[in-house]
Amino acid sequence: MNFINGALAIALLVLCNAAWSQSAPAGDAADGKRAYLADGCFICHGRAGQGGAMNYPAPPLAQMGYSAEVLKTILRAGLNDMPAYAEAVLSDKDVADIHAYLRVLPGRRDAKDIPLLNQ
């Protein structure tokens, strides 16, 4: 799947997100944290899911808006420079757990409450 097709497929999936999320297995956030760190998600997306920078910016993931099913599709296909993760290295359960963990990460705050961000 090339760059453009990958992006289109993901966009379609996001549109279908609501329907598909019904069927996603419920993940375990504690196991998800272990997988997120052990399987190296944090190396691009940060331990707090704040995102990072490789040659492209790696997007923030905390408080992820996608369903587990969409996350799985992105992970299985890869996106831009992010590689695809096959079932052999990242099981469906790992994906569901990582998704659960990303949902419980605190995520954004109001920047107005942080004086250092308003200098």
Next chain:
Amino acid sequence: MSKDSHDLPGAGRRNFLKGVTLTGAAALTPAMMAQAQPPEKPAARPVPLPNIAAETLPPRADPVIQTSSGGDFMVDVLKTLDIDYLAMNCASSFRGLHEAVVNYGMNVKPEILTCPHEEIAVSMAQGYAKIEGKPMAVICHGTVGLQHASMALYNAWCDRVPVYLMIGNILDGDKRAPGVEWTHSAIDPAALVRDFVKWDDQPASLQHFAESAVRAYKVATTPPMAPVLLSLDAELQENPIPDRDRLRIPKYTKVVPPVADSGAIAEAAKLLVAAQNPVLICDRMARTPAGMARLVELAEALQCAVVDQGGRMNFPSRHPLNQTFRRLALVGEADVILAIEMNDLFGAVNAFSDRIERSTRPLYKPGTKIVTLGSRDLYLKANYQDFGRFNEVDLAIAGDGEASLPALTEAVKRLVSADHKSAFEARGKRLGQAHLATREKSKSDATIGWDASPISVARMCMELYAQIKDEDWSLVGSSINLSWPKRLWNMDRSYRWNGYSGGAGIGYNAPASAGAALANKGHGRISVAIQGDGDLMFVPSTLWTAAHHRIPILYMVQNNRAYHQEYMYLHAMAARHGRGISNAHIGTTLTNPNVDYAAMAKSFGVYAEGPITDPKDLGPAIKRAVAVLKRGEPALIDVITDPR
């Protein structure tokens, strides 16, 4: 020569006893006497006595004192070039010039900077030149020293920065001491780096040196700028000057940078004024403090988007027309793109996918007109591929970007009618809103993990900014792909940012930042660098040079305990191969043992704090470090951060 060879067998020409020339033991210094005394206990086995006469006595007619030296004349020449510093790691192949700089030149203009590695010396020169607008001189051993210097030289070459590099060599085989002077000599030492210096020479006489020294300076500082190399024969440096009255130092005259052709400027102006969505993209444009103001004037005349690729401090970060972080969208909308002093134009206007099948696609629409302005097309070499992928363009204008901007701006202004003005204003307003929205998004992104430990890189950057923003500060170096300062700091002066390495040769950031900070010191500014731990591990002894020469610089070590860029690459490779994604730390991380960078810095005489793991401790630590900078000394803070 002597320094390196006295303990090697057969190194006779310049061993320490060579000082014994006239009256034998009567001429020995106390130190020599001590060394010459027999051991108290007799050796277990009788050792044959050396043949003192054969090994130490020079030929009878050998002169022992000289009243002039070629090195003195070389210093006279260098002084005409207004070179402030000579960065070096000492080596006998240039002991003649070294001694002349110290004793004849009184160690001023140039003043010696002692560097524990030649890579440090050259990188310091690179960082210095970008702030100061003129080259620093560097000298090193012609073979081994140049080998060490070579990567840094490549960085400077890719970054289009002048470095005035000299090396020592012993041309005449009849004059070389056996042993190390042979391993340290070459018939063409510059061959090693000729692919990435603009010009080199190996003068055969002092007059030849004078002319080549002035020419080298001129070549290096003419856009496109680049390092130059002079190989200096040791005999020429060391021996008496036979004919001082005959020698003449030619006057140096700066080359006026080439301004673009007026017809081409008019055509570019027409395209820009007629465009709906013109975009200016620049990289190594601003080479003097005037550059930024000129670009602002052009952008404001057009009320158009500016994307600053950051090779120099081209455009104020908080200017409403600064759209650096909207490049992908803007290139997609553009109908005219003016690329100024861009090296990697292809990379800026195309998307690239690093997947099993590598692919590219233009980001711009068919029909978009691309205009280039710069000196890049005027000069390049074949072997190293730093010129980047070829991108077709519609109008390629040769000329120095900064020097050509005023003419272009005038041409644009002449074409802007009242109708244009209102449309331009509306465009500028839209862009200003987009700029603000981008900044708000950046702030929001920065809140994620704000209190986390390891500390988020955003938090580290904003804690640093809080402590320096009311000083006259300069960000002289950054970790790889760091975006927070450009996203959230107010970078509004030509020296707020000093560009990148050029060649992505790691080991640049620590010394180049020190060189830039040395230049800033002369202007009363304080300098800060965000410092990758992996980069620092290549050249940690830079810290000693910073302490020794009292260079006020604060290194904020972004200590992710990894060569993180490579960690990410390896992880991606493992995922692609469907195996071992939890093994990517092997060979890419710097743990077990963890490095204590603060202890390391202290051992080099640098004020240091850390490792800091609690973000709340950062502010006070940085405040203390800034106080150290203000007394003119360097400091380092080791911050345990999240990766990027």
